[in-house]
Amino acid sequence: MTDPASLLDDLRARLDRVAAATGTEAAAVLTDPDTMEPYRQDWAQAPNPGRPLAVVRARSTQDVQEVLRWATAHAVPVVPRGAGSGLSGGATAVEGGIVLSTEQMRDLVVDPATRTATVGPGLLNAELKRAVAEHGLWYPPDPSSFEMCSIGGNVATNAGGLCCVKYGVTTDYVLGLTVVLADGTAVRLGGARLKDTAGLSLTKLFVGSEGTLGVVTEIIVRLIPAQPPRSTVVGVFPDVVACSEAVLSVTRRIRPAMLEFMDTASIRAVEADLRMGLDTSAGAMLLAQSDATGPERAAETELMAEAFRANGATEVFATEDPDEGEMFTAARRAAFTSLGKLGTLLLEDVGVPLPALPELVAGIERIAAERDVAIALVAHAGDGNTHPIIVLEDDDPDRAARAQLAFGEVMDLAIGLGGTITGEHGVGRLKAPWLPAQLGDDVMELSRRIKSALDPQGILNPGAVL
Amino acid sequence: MTDPASLLDDLRARLDRVAAATGTEAAAVLTDPDTMEPYRQDWAQAPNPGRPLAVVRARSTQDVQEVLRWATAHAVPVVPRGAGSGLSGGATAVEGGIVLSTEQMRDLVVDPATRTATVGPGLLNAELKRAVAEHGLWYPPDPSSFEMCSIGGNVATNAGGLCCVKYGVTTDYVLGLTVVLADGTAVRLGGARLKDTAGLSLTKLFVGSEGTLGVVTEIIVRLIPAQPPRSTVVGVFPDVVACSEAVLSVTRRIRPAMLEFMDTASIRAVEADLRMGLDTSAGAMLLAQSDATGPERAAETELMAEAFRANGATEVFATEDPDEGEMFTAARRAAFTSLGKLGTLLLEDVGVPLPALPELVAGIERIAAERDVAIALVAHAGDGNTHPIIVLEDDDPDRAARAQLAFGEVMDLAIGLGGTITGEHGVGRLKAPWLPAQLGDDVMELSRRIKSALDPQGILNPGAVL
Numbered sequence: 001m002t003d004p005a006s007l008l009d010d011l012r013a014r015l016d017r018v019a020a021a022t023g024t025e026a027a028a029v030l031t032d033p034d035t036m037e038p039y040r041q042d043w044a045q046a047p048n049p050g051r052p053l054a055v056v057r058a059r060s061t062q063d064v065q066e067v068l069r070w071a072t073a074h075a076v077p078v079v080p081r082g083a084g085s086g087l088s089g090g091a092t093a094v095e096g097g098i099v100l101s102t103e104q105m106r107d108l109v110v111d112p113a114t115r116t117a118t119v120g121p122g123l124l125n126a127e128l129k130r131a132v133a134e135h136g137l138w139y140p141p142d143p144s145s146f147e148m149c150s151i152g153g154n155v156a157t158n159a160g161g162l163c164c165v166k167y168g169v170t171t172d173y174v175l176g177l178t179v180v181l182a183d184g185t186a187v188r189l190g191g192a193r194l195k196d197t198a199g200l201s202l203t204k205l206f207v208g209s210e211g212t213l214g215v216v217t218e219i220i221v222r223l224i225p226a227q228p229p230r231s232t233v234v235g236v237f238p239d240v241v242a243c244s245e246a247v248l249s250v251t252r253r254i255r256p257a258m259l260e261f262m263d264t265a266s267i268r269a270v271e272a273d274l275r276m277g278l279d280t281s282a283g284a285m286l287l288a289q290s291d292a293t294g295p296e297r298a299a300e301t302e303l304m305a306e307a308f309r310a311n312g313a314t315e316v317f318a319t320e321d322p323d324e325g326e327m328f329t330a331a332r333r334a335a336f337t338s339l340g341k342l343g344t345l346l347l348e349d350v351g352v353p354l355p356a357l358p359e360l361v362a363g364i365e366r367i368a369a370e371r372d373v374a375i376a377l378v379a380h381a382g383d384g385n386t387h388p389i390i391v392l393e394d395d396d397p398d399r400a401a402r403a404q405l406a407f408g409e410v411m412d413l414a415i416g417l418g419g420t421i422t423g424e425h426g427v428g429r430l431k432a433p434w435l436p437a438q439l440g441d442d443v444m445e446l447s448r449r450i451k452s453a454l455d456p457q458g459i460l461n462p463g464a465v466l
Numbered sequence: 467m468t469d470p471a472s473l474l475d476d477l478r479a480r481l482d483r484v485a486a487a488t489g490t491e492a493a494a495v496l497t498d499p500d501t502m503e504p505y506r507q508d509w510a511q512a513p514n515p516g517r518p519l520a521v522v523r524a525r526s527t528q529d530v531q532e533v534l535r536w537a538t539a540h541a542v543p544v545v546p547r548g549a550g551s552g553l554s555g556g557a558t559a560v561e562g563g564i565v566l567s568t569e570q571m572r573d574l575v576v577d578p579a580t581r582t583a584t585v586g587p588g589l590l591n592a593e594l595k596r597a598v599a600e601h602g603l604w605y606p607p608d609p610s611s612f613e614m615c616s617i618g619g620n621v622a623t624n625a626g627g628l629c630c631v632k633y634g635v636t637t638d639y640v641l642g643l644t645v646v647l648a649d650g651t652a653v654r655l656g657g658a659r660l661k662d663t664a665g666l667s668l669t670k671l672f673v674g675s676e677g678t679l680g681v682v683t684e685i686i687v688r689l690i691p692a693q694p695p696r697s698t699v700v701g702v703f704p705d706v707v708a709c710s711e712a713v714l715s716v717t718r719r720i721r722p723a724m725l726e727f728m729d730t731a732s733i734r735a736v737e738a739d740l741r742m743g744l745d746t747s748a749g750a751m752l753l754a755q756s757d758a759t760g761p762e763r764a765a766e767t768e769l770m771a772e773a774f775r776a777n778g779a780t781e782v783f784a785t786e787d788p789d790e791g792e793m794f795t796a797a798r799r800a801a802f803t804s805l806g807k808l809g810t811l812l813l814e815d816v817g818v819p820l821p822a823l824p825e826l827v828a829g830i831e832r833i834a835a836e837r838d839v840a841i842a843l844v845a846h847a848g849d850g851n852t853h854p855i856i857v858l859e860d861d862d863p864d865r866a867a868r869a870q871l872a873f874g875e876v877m878d879l880a881i882g883l884g885g886t887i888t889g890e891h892g893v894g895r896l897k898a899p900w901l902p903a904q905l906g907d908d909v910m911e912l913s914r915r916i917k918s919a920l921d922p923q924g925i926l927n928p929g930a931v932l
Binding site: 112113114115116157158160164165168169171172181185186187188189191192193194195196197198199200201202204205206207208209212213224225228248251252254255292293294295296297351352353354355380383384385418419420421422423424425426427431435438439440442443444446447449450451452453454465466 | 578579580581582623624626630631634635637638647651652653654655657658659660661662663664665666667668670671672673674675678679690691694714717718720721758759760761762763817818819820821846849850851884885886887888889890891892893897901904905906908909910912913915916917918919920931932
């Protein structure tokens with residue numbers, strides 16, 4: 001049964017049986033090329049996406065199980081997909097495979113007593129945040145794309161965001177998962193328990209595995225009490241290296257609730273796009289927040305302002321007004337979108353141990369000059385995670401080729417500084433060629449052994465990560 | 467080469483070669499039965515420990531590699547061992563195997579700039595805490611045994627402690643590991659980076675794996691700024707169920723820095739042992755702390771005191787004096803030791819989602835009555851992790867048999883309430899028979915697949931966990 005029509009008939013029949021057994025509507029199996037087109041790519045726009053056999057919009061764990069039983073039986077590759085906002089091509093379609101979308105799996109139960117929420121992978125990060133806020137609770141991980149990225153995708157990439165410098169990343173908030181394995185077996189891992197060390201740490205293994213080990217169909221997250229209102233300190237700097245030194249002056253002494261960086265190119269792009277009144281003459285800008293309370297709050301705010309001044313800030317502005325602070329945060333979050341209006345982007349996500357940050361930003365400037373390409377820089381500076389963004393404003397093929405070289409050189413640079421090729425976006429397909437240089441042969445081999453143990457046919461997201 | 471003498475000659479020759487190559491002293495290979503005796507057991511005193519072929523005290527990652535290359539070549543089981551303070555028999559010696567002790571691997575480098583520390587597995591938790599405190603930093607995980615347990619053992623069991631209700635467990639602080647695999651390959655996983663999602667989450671997989679997947683030889687931990695001084699609230703309750711309801715009243719509204727529970731049996735044992743002036747007429751006691759600052763601190767302290775009173779506390783005492791607070795914390799930590807002076811202990815570590823806590827403690831009382839055995843109860847109540855402690859004050863074999871039944875029934879009860887058989891001590895050998903009931907066949911099978919992929923001969927800590 002290898003002809004596509006019979007394969008799809010079998011798939012539809014299986015999903016119909018699930019629907020009949022559970023008394024629900026059957027999962028949609030989309031095969032029209034136009035309808036499938038938006039499912040071939042995520043935001044990374046990786047080159048040469050495949051033409052999928054079908055897109056399945058799963059409605060339940062049972063649907064996902066049935067798709068994977070079918071895929072195992074017929075050795076069909078499956079690319080799991082959340083909201084499609086990934087930045088590394090982790091959800092790029094594979095030729096002749098299935099795109100398995102979890103966008104309709106949007107259940108949510110908030111339990112204030114255990115301070116947890118049970119979430120479907122299709123729920124958006126912002127929707128989870130809003131729902132738990134009604135209970136005075138907070139789900140910290142906050143990718144800049146939080147209004148359109150899904151919790152399932154956040155789990156797949158171990159997503160971060162602006163709060164991580166103080167509050168950690170997605171894996172720090174995942175207590176339990178339901179995962180469907182390659183053969184269709186559904187396993188429940190962990191649960192609504194703050195402490196549980198029974199057996200291997202499988203929950204954590206699946207976080208960040210980018211759909212290569214299983215498909216996550218339910219997530220139990222830990223919540224914490226609502227964040228107190230934040231004070232904001234903005235510093236304007238003559239250049240990126242002074243700015244990086246200021247970051248170290250802050251992180252050596254306190255743990256800010258946010259410490260974000262924008263270079264002049266990203267400031268100008270956002271200002272041109274949104275007219276927020278940003279200082280476009282700035283060489284770089286730091287945006288810091290404190291959510292401490294009591295006397296510590298004033299102390300942290302003042303310490304950050306002083307660290308900025310001591311490292312050459314030409315202007316320092318502090319505010320207790322949350323709306324004013326949010327305006328600056330919104331400017332920072334808008335950088336990708338605003339830069340995207342200038343041309344085609346190649347997004348990096350390299351991170352280094354904090355003391356190497358000045359060397360990293362100086363090295364990125366050098367690569368941009370040597371390759372004669374524009375590289376804008378925004379960063380979650382407080383945790384050493386930077387987003388160099390290569391901007392191609394024209395269609396010059398020679399420049400595009402140099403941009404590809406620069407893309408790799410930035411990753412090489414980060415690896416050489418003891419860093420990582422991806423802090424929070426994942427490896428996906430775009431960065432997979434650089435993974436061995438970071439991890440080394442032995443860790444690659446170890447990873448492949450685990451992959452083979454869980455997905456012996458290699459049907460889960462082939463081409464991504466490993 | 468299967469006779470023990472030739473095996474040991476080969477092992478010694480290999481370790482001598484490591485010493486010659488690295489210019490260091492060779493790792494000690496102990497074979498004298500009296501010298502090996504203390505290495506046959508950990509604190510759990512599991513029944514029927516094996517007689518090891520030898521105890522190796524490794525001094526370096528290279529020593530551990532060589533021991534595992536040798537063990538793989540000769541199919542000899544290896545039991546990794548930290549400080550031997552484990553409470554589940556995870557380090558019980560295996561007949562004819564090697565006990566591989568990391569107690570001499572005590573390197574420590576603190577890096578205030580990245581706010582991390584690189585730690586040898588043999589360093590004690592308290593030693594790490596003290597060293598980082600000199601830099602104004604804090605390593606939160608705090609098992610009650612923190613003065614004598616090692617960081618390697620903490621990583622192996624994903625250890626918790628008293629601070630976890632607010633600050634999480636060991637895995638939340640592990641950023642990187644050096645691990646030696648069964649075949650002697652050493653891999654470096656993660657690093658001093660707060661965000662790193664490159665490749666599979668292998669670092670987290672090894673945390674809590676109790677020496678069944680590899681031997682951890684170096685650990686990079688995340689540190690946070692020193693904890694502010696804490697206020698303490700103590701509540702005396704007529705019974706354990708009222709006490710549990712008070713816990714829920716607190717955790718529903720705030721996240722205390724500590725929320726510990728002692729029942730009358732543990733209060734009396736500690737008072738008899740240490741004469742601290744505890745109220746031995748109390749049915750149960752709660753010990754809560756706040757490390758909030760500013761006006762929130764007073765608000766949290768008052769909220770906890772009110773929650774205690776509203777749930778029937780007969781006495782509530784609050785103090786800002788850190789020494790006074792520490793006295794109560796010390797009483798709580800002393801419970802195991804003080805109860806141990808009354809007889810033989812069977813230690814449990816069951817946890818449940820918080821709303822099930824009253825049902826759990828009531829059920830434990832019922833099991834104690836039905837089996838006619840004494841079960842004392844202390845708990846990290848704020849995260850639902852309890853330590854029922856079966857105390858056998860005499861040598862009555864019938865009571866000992868009933869105690870074994872009760873030991874299993876407490877775990878069955880926790881599993882039935884959606885809980886775990888171990889919150890922080892690990893499964894080891896004592897709880898391994900109950901693991902399938904908690905995890906289910908599919909998760910056991912998945913775990914075994916990973917175990918086989920990493921340790922195909924099964925030489926690493928056989929009999930523990932799986």
